[in-house]
Amino acid sequence: MNPILAGLKRCLLAAAMALGAVCSHAAPVTVTDDRGVTVNLPAPPQRIVSLLPSLTETVCELGSCASVVATDRYSNHPASVRTLPKTGGLDDANVEMIVALRPDVVLLAISSRVTDRLEALGLKVVALEPKTYEDVRRVASKVAQLLGAGAAGERLWQRMEAQVSHAARQVPAQARGLRVYYEVDSAPYAAGESSFIGHTLARLGLVNIVPAQLGPFPKLNPEYIVRADPQVIMVSARHGGTLPGRPGWSGIRAVKDKRICAFTAEEGNVLSRPGPRMGEAAEIMARCLKGIVPSGGAR
């Protein structure tokens, strides 16, 4: 029995080692990005430059934050990326600095202007553009694929989904079905039903006054909002105080009842990024709804 057991043990050990080898020196990775370009890497990237906050957050959320060597100016979450070198913004990315960092891969948005320049200089570029919930799911699994983390992307998505559902359960019953106007900026630009913010609002049981056919972030006639008479208004703290002063707005039910969610700049970052923190965004909205619509009170 002994030799057999020993042989079995050796076999198991060898198998475990082989499995470990597969995991650490993973096979080459292949990812087709949102431009339709297929990017091949000999191994999961050890040095990553991310030029979009939501992509930075996705990489970190998938456990590869240590591989990120630099980000764009606006990536500020999680806290550990704040100390990394900053390579500029959307339109002024510092090409020289990015090349000097010798990244294995650069993650950026499709609209970024440096893509061609970086590729011409021999860097691997993966362009991803998260805009909707579905995009976020796809981007999570693509990034996971790139990191050699396989199903982690889908798990991240499931976690986020659960968080949104949990937030939805926190919304007081009296708040369900209320008409909401979410102001992205004071022109006024709204978040419509078809935007990712609109999707979150719908999940929380609110009714958006801006239907999907007007587009994700339409510039509205202010009269439209007065006519729609929303019962809840979500707005940045920057513009929250100006609402009653706008012509005709003092009669809007949300303004009269002071059912206004004014989000700080920090919360605004979470709310405005289609990425792994959409669950947190839903929780922020739910918390505000709990505050302005006392449960059990009159509707």
Add this chain to the structure above:
Amino acid sequence: MRWWAWAGGLVVLSLLLCGVGLSVGSTGWSPPWQAQGDPLAWQIAWDIRAPRCVGAWLAGALLALSGGIAQGLFRNPLADPYLLGSSSGAALGVALFLVLVGVSPVATGILVRMGLTGAAFVGAVLAVLLTLVLSKGVQHTLRLLLAGVVVGVVLGALTALTMLLEPDIMRAMQAFMLGTTGFLGWDSVMILWPMLLVSLLVAWGCSRALDALSLGDAAAISLGVRLGLVRVLLVGALALSTGTAVAQAGLISFVGLVAPHLVRSRVQSTQGPRLVLSALAGGILLLAADILARWVWAPLELPVGLLTAVLGGGYLLWRMHRMGVTS
């Protein structure tokens, strides 16, 4: 045709357009008198559409008047109200305001009371003062022009830098830079009309001097024009009226440049009537643009500044083309 006949025609056209403006809103064509008994429709017509029409007209009139003053004062047909740096000053004021309100909750109280309009007005007036300091007064027209251009470029760069560092304000800045008539209320109107009245009086009072000035500085002085005083008065009116209009309605382009040209291409007259007609034409231009802006894609809105450029510029190009064919 006499100039006052033109003026009467333009006033009638303004009133007609105002009637149209009252009837166009987020639901397209919906005149308030068809919705008898619906308090919301009346509230919208009275609180939103009416001040918006009057406000857009007044802002357009102010911009066109200052454009006319600038073109007369600098004897340059390319002069516009933003020549002395007021537009870039206003933009920088708005950008800094948005950043400060966003980041510091302590300052928010005071700042919000001052508001976006206050910030734009202060920025515009400070920029003109800076131009005046750099040009050491109003004595030398060329130096004044050059200082205005430099101030405009430098402040514009600072605005761009602010937007780069704080990308959250970009959308709001874009709205301001393309002009917005959406939030003009009765309080805006109450600020705009006295300023238009004062500017018109100043312009009318100085119009004889502007006529003389069109012959050159030396000729004007020999005709007894107190050049220094006239320049101070006109630059003051220019700065204040532009600052007021920009503060209320954003950086609406082209009205100030094109309205005086439209008048000049149609009416032969001295500076006084020409300035009055310019103001009327500018009001009509911006009001028409505002109506189209909310009508074309209702309930969505186009930036009104784009439409002023298309309407005014299109008409002027057509006139130039016609003049080229006939002559």
